[in-house]
Amino acid sequence: MEWRDRATDLPPPKSAACLTGAPGRSDTLPGALLLSPRFRRFLSYYRPYTRILTTDLLCAVFVAGITVLLPLLAGDLTRQVLNAGAEDVRPRLAWTGGLMVGLVALYALCNAYVDFHGHLMGARMEADLRRDLFAHLQRLNFGFYDRQRTGALMSRLTNDLFDVSELYHHGPEDLTIALVKGIGVFAILSSIDLRLTLLVFAFLPIMAAFALYSSRRMNAALSLSRERVGSVNTQVEDTLSGIRVVQSFTGEATEQARFDHENRRFVESRRAGYRSEAVFSQGMTAFTQLMSVAVIVGGGLAIAGNSLRPDGLVTFLLCLGVLVDPVNRFVNIARLYGEGATGFARFLEIMEVTPEIADAPDALEIGRARGEIEFRDVSFRYGPESEAVLEGLNLQIRPGEFVALVGPSGVGKTTLCALIPRFYDVQAGAVMLDGHDVRTLSLASLRAQIGMVQQEVYLFAGTVAQNIEYGRPGASREEVVDAAKRAGAHDFISALPQGYDTEIGQRGVRLSGGQRQRLSIARVFLKDPPVLIFDEATSALDNESERAVQSALEGWIGQRTLLVIAHRLSTVRHAQRILVLTEAGLSEQGTHEELMARGGVYARLHGLQLSL
Known part of the structure; x- marks a missing residue:
């Protein structure tokens, strides 16, 4: 049986999107190297x-x-x-x-x-x-x-x-x-x-x-x-x-x-x-x-x-x-x-690949942000030939507001959140943080304001404590333990053979999915940024751990700007505002009670989940 080559090397253009030459080769070999400025390098x-x-x-x-x-x-x-x-x-x-x-x-x-x-x-x-x-x-x-x-x-x-x-x-x-x-x-x-x-x-x-x-x-x-x-x-x-x-x-x-x-x-x-x-x-x-x-x-x-x-x-x-x-x-x-x-x-x-996303020459360094986020007529697609994921989106999130994003898969919820720390840049419009276009801020100071917990957790080879400390290098053990407690992780960590000094293996393979998720949440709690983004972060947690995390989040309402992406609507019913995204864009927004009374997309999604 013949299998197609699944490995793709670097594509043609000279940018973060593409590089010169055929896959795995170079068009500037080897004689041309002596005659080029590259030789000086x-x-x-x-x-x-x-x-x-x-x-x-x-x-x-x-x-x-x-x-x-x-x-x-x-x-x-x-x-x-x-x-x-x-x-x-x-x-x-x-x-x-x-x-x-x-x-x-x-x-x-x-x-x-x-x-x-x-x-x-x-x-x-x-x-x-x-x-x-x-x-x-x-x-x-x-x-x-x-x-x-x-x-x-x-x-x-x-x-x-x-x-x-x-x-x-x-x-x-x-x-x-x-x-x-x-x-x-x-x-x-x-x-x-x-x-x-x-x-x-x-x-x-x-x-x-x-x-x-x-x-x-x-x-x-x-x-x-x-x-x-x-x-x-x-x-x-x-x-x-x-x-x-x-x-x-x-x-x-x-x-x-x-x-x-x-x-x-x-x-x-x-x-x-x-x-x-x-x-x-x-x-x-x-x-x-x-x-x-x-x-x-x-x-x-x-x-x-x-x-x-x-x-x-x-x-x-x-x-x-x-x-x-x-x-x-x-x-x-x-x-x-x-x-x-x-x-x-x-x-x-x-x-020689120029990062598509880099600091502007006059990039601003900001201190601790208030957490006001605004999307101004934002349009985004992943590539020139890709369909638009977001089109003309306008949205304002107040400092300290607890906002939930819900909707079917593939409508741009994760993409919307990835635009805030500039993991991708918009093709049109602007994403604002405290009134500053995020493209005018230095990446280091921008991303210092934002903590993200994603559904696909990545942990590094090392100990439990080292993975939590990644949120704030140099943190004391007491601060690490406090973050773990707020993430509902302290009890299972204490039961490990060496507690916080237990080796968890590459990608945390010695832990369960829920345990890995709790460590990633503890990591962002230790970072303590003014903006928190949870992308299906509690989906792998048991009910008790989920309630502990929700309680910690609710304790931060008014102090941190919270964006939570959830498919399980019961986890976000206490959000101050729920945004419903569909293929048509931002279809509805309001509290749980307001959206249920409206009987629109959110109410139908809620009804479907109750019937399962």
Whole structure:
């Protein structure tokens, strides 16, 4: 059975709604990166590590220089042995041998520095990239995440940035070593026999062309593989996040089939990569062997013609091994550049997304709000092609008023509340808080005024207390306990093995749905904002807990502005004003008694619930 790919990566435009390039790829790869302003940004991540980088490259020069000097010294030793007697050569052999041992020791020290500090520098730069990307992701608005999959974004935070760090670390080192070795070997060999040197170096352009061709094929396969592994991550995240639903519906076979489909697509993408790598590896091996054959044959002819001494041939053969290393390093640089530039371009794709919702340049900071909310001719839709959710809505909520929103599903109740903290921006009209258009307020100060409890609760891995303290970091244990009591959560928390210090697992999986809901309510009670929004927040509570929460809310009437979305009308009958939303907009408003007497939509909804 074939399954369609459910993973969606980043869409095309360069905004929170869309990004450049095809899913999982970039149109600015990799050659264009060197010619673009992005390259300056790439280099900017070296700035905090300039001293380490300088020392690292200096050590790389020593490593390459010593590698070139050792064959030269070996050739010199051979010449001494051939041209001098045993007694005469011993002091010179001892001196040269000691020098070579010293160089080997220096080589080991420099190589150790390059290996350790270079890798550590790369890891730190990867951490810097990940820090910046994570911070930027937190600034992107709900609309961005409505269109993305967590698995695909996780792939960018992990796999892509590891490839970038490899380029940061190995790129300069390999380039330095390759240049020093290549130039040094050419200088040494040309001083011995220029014609044989030119014969050897004639192989290099062919090897380079072959390597670049193979590198392009490997990079294309790698890009596809990276896209496919993002799809695998997305599938795994999707299934494991919903494992309770999977098992309750015995959907294991379905999920396994979907995973197997994505896994097969990943393996197919790797097949092309491994084929390219095999062709490259064996091709380079064949070129190296051909170079050795050419040196042996050419060197033998040169010795026969008395234009080359045997010690020169020894130096040639030893240097040949050194010469292959720069070629391999240049190829490795091409590979690292392909992978790293791809990863960095994908990193920039997200970093260059401008949040659709951000602070205005002259955004206002407000203190504690009074809680007056007004919708002025508000219209909103989720996308250009979507139907309008709200159209020309006008509504005013007084400070401290308890307002309930009721109506059928899908008429915009949750959307209306999401517009107040600017989780989305209106397309027309304005949402006002204390007479200020919310778009003129800083997001931090605006959202500090608002506490939301949603039907879909999210708790973080950690303890009960830590999840409640999220409402106000630094709150005392007494304040945490008081908030839990007002949310009707204290009794069940006290019964947990470690009480408030009990670990609740990722997303609070060790708690029941009602317990998770009560913790989320306690969290917003601890925040104590002037505006409280409850979106079906008591639907998962038992009657006793619901009454405790309602009592706490009613105690805040006049002190906090309360907006409560409810399908269960019995929970909002004591609201000071009930707003009835339908597909036609705001159809009715009034108290429970007024709306029942009117006999309209609310009365019919109430009657339907009583009949169930």
